[in-house]
Amino acid sequence: MLNRLPLSMLVAALFMSPPSAEAANAMAPVAQAENVEQGITAFLQSEMRERDIPGLQIAVVRHGKVVLSRNFGVASLQYGVPVTGASLFSINSATKSLTGVAVMQLVQQGKVELDAPVSRYIAGLPQAWQSVTIARLLDHTSGLPDVLNQATGKLVGPQPDDPEAAWKAVQALPMDFVTGQRFRYNQTNYVLLAQVIERQSGMPYVDFIRQGQFVPAGMRHSGFGDAKDVVPGKASSYYLAGQEYRNVIEDFPVFMRAGAGINSSADELGKWLIALQSGKLLKPESLARLWQPGTLADGKPAPWALGWPAIRRDGHRAVAGIGGARSAFYVYPNDDLAIVILTNLAGGQPEQLIDTVAGFYVPALRQQAGGAYAGYLLRQAIGRKGFDGLGPQLSAIRQQHALPNPDEGELNAWGYRLLRQQRTSDALAVFKLAVQLYPDSANGHDSLAEAGEAAGDQALAISHYRRSVELDADNGHAIERLKQLEKNEKSPASPQIR
CATH class of the missing domain: 1.25.40.10 (Tetratricopeptide repeat domain)
Structure with missing residues (x-):
């Protein structure tokens, strides 16, 4: 069910006279690109078999252009629908990277300050929450209690299906730790960031993302939605129970969509990364700040930048968006390279594949x-x-x-x-x-x-x-x-x- 690599050189060329030195030099980059593509294809097909991944997309951005775009496998096991370039995948918590960009856009507009307390923008918060800064929300060093129970995947409180009750319940919980003392990933941070974005932009969060990022990047098919929404071209999501596939029933409550909820394709995310790095979405100094890892109160580095996991800080530096152990993109700023891999298997862990793909280019x-x-x-x-x-x-x-x-x-x-x-x-x-x-x-x-x-x-x-x-x-x-x-x-x- 995996796409086969198309032949790109004619058999008739074998019977032609040897190319000139100039022609050989011109053909060398083409041959090199084909070798890279063949190596990547073999690697991805092997890993899909190893990890039981039904469907996968990849896009590679090199020097501001998409240099590789491939689709593998099936988008729907039920109907045997193949993955195409138009297939959309859930990117889950990689949505947080776009939220980081949105906050920095408001910083550029003078409407938000990273070091300002969240209480400057949202009234009526618990006393312990009020001094937490916007930057601490973005890099998960806030110490706020989590509105999502990580053990069960349900909202906190006695009514796990009621967002209003959950938001009320989480505000009654004690802080997990003193702000800035350590890192703890949680969804409360991004619920608050969505509220900040809406208040300071004057529009719903999803509209601000659409107008500020999807439109200028040319992402015509990307949007928000979960299992309750009709999303044309959406690849089904699966997990493995033993050796059996099961459907993932995606539930991204509207009030939490700054933390998860975007559906997109590898090609469209590639366009977004090009727009981001070419200055269409952020100024260079804002982009540098976006990707700057946070710092804990004791001076040690935090694992995240502003909405982006900081994978590596030295040498071949990398920042990322990672979601649901099924979708990921890495940006290598020092190498002018970015790679997007999306799958429809929760637990497929494409983030483990990206450095290997990058190694074919660097x-x-x-x-x-x-x-x-x-x-x-x-x-x-x-x-x-x-x-x-x-x-x-x-x-x-x-x-x-x-x-x-x-x-x-x-x-x-x-x-x-x-x-x-x-x-x-x-x-x-x-x-x-x-x-x-x-x-x-x-x-x-x-x-x-x-x-x-x-x-x-x-x-x-x-x-x-x-x-x-x-x-x-x-x-x-x-x-x-x-x-x-x-x-x-x-x-x-x-x-x-x-």
Whole structure:
């Protein structure tokens, strides 16, 4: 169901006389571009199979132009509809990046100040909220309680389907921490930012985004909506329950749409990124401020800039928009490169693929951020050699290609994909490799212990749950499982009935 790469060179050319030096030089960039496209296509098709991603779009922006635009797979499993350039995907929380741009547009207009308290623009807030600045809302260092229960995905309060009741309930909750002390991602920040944008622009949030960004960028088909709305061309969204696909019922309440709710395509987001970097949406100094990572009260860097996760700060710098573990875009300002990958699988994690794609255009990037490419090559090697000796296999790959280790998060995701496929022994091998590479990761030991349970190796599970708790005394999952396993270990075996 994946698109096949079209032939771009005529067979008749094989029978022509050799090209002149000038012609050969002219053809070299074309051949190089084809090699890049073939490499990216092979990589994406492999990862779609690995991750069970039904449909995917990619757009690559290089030097202010879209240099690659491809569509793969199906937009609807139910109806067998292929992904096309017109297919729209939910970008979920990557919407926050556009909210950051909207705030900076108001800053340019003199209608908002980043260091001003939110109470300057919104009256009647709880006393503890009033001194929180606009910048602290944008970079998630506000300390405000979250209107969305992250554990359940429901709104807080006794009426989780009632936005007004939830907004009232969250304002009665205590602060999570003193403003600026640490980072905690939450949706309350962006509910407030939507209110600021509406009050200071004089129009609904969605209209300000449409007029201020969609229209000047030429995004004619992008818009807001969830499962309750009719969105022409919308790709269905899925998640995997075991090995079965299930429909994602998207619910983006209107009052929370500054944090999630945009549907777009890779090509249209590519246009938006071009408009953003060419000065159509923001002045250069405003763009620089937008992408400047926040700072905590102790002077340490925060993980986010103004609406944008700050992926890397040095060398091949990257800022991003990431949503729902299914849609992502990275901008590499120092390399004049941006990449958009959208999928219709929650848990597809396209953000793990983007650095590898970028490495096809900026080979030097692989030395800094080529861990995902190392993981990809390791999976190819496993197809030939199996899961025995993963460590030595990875070492050989790294040495041959001058690559760093795969990221801990990618190894963890790979291990859980194998568990979902009931390939327990293979999952154990991957989790053991992760613990070998990241021995001080509480999450890594927790994952290995969980795989040990699945394999029926109680001693392994207990050992690594204990180590996880040693590294993170607040790991509730490990604590609970350890109690249960130790209880089972001490309990006498049940008598057999003959």
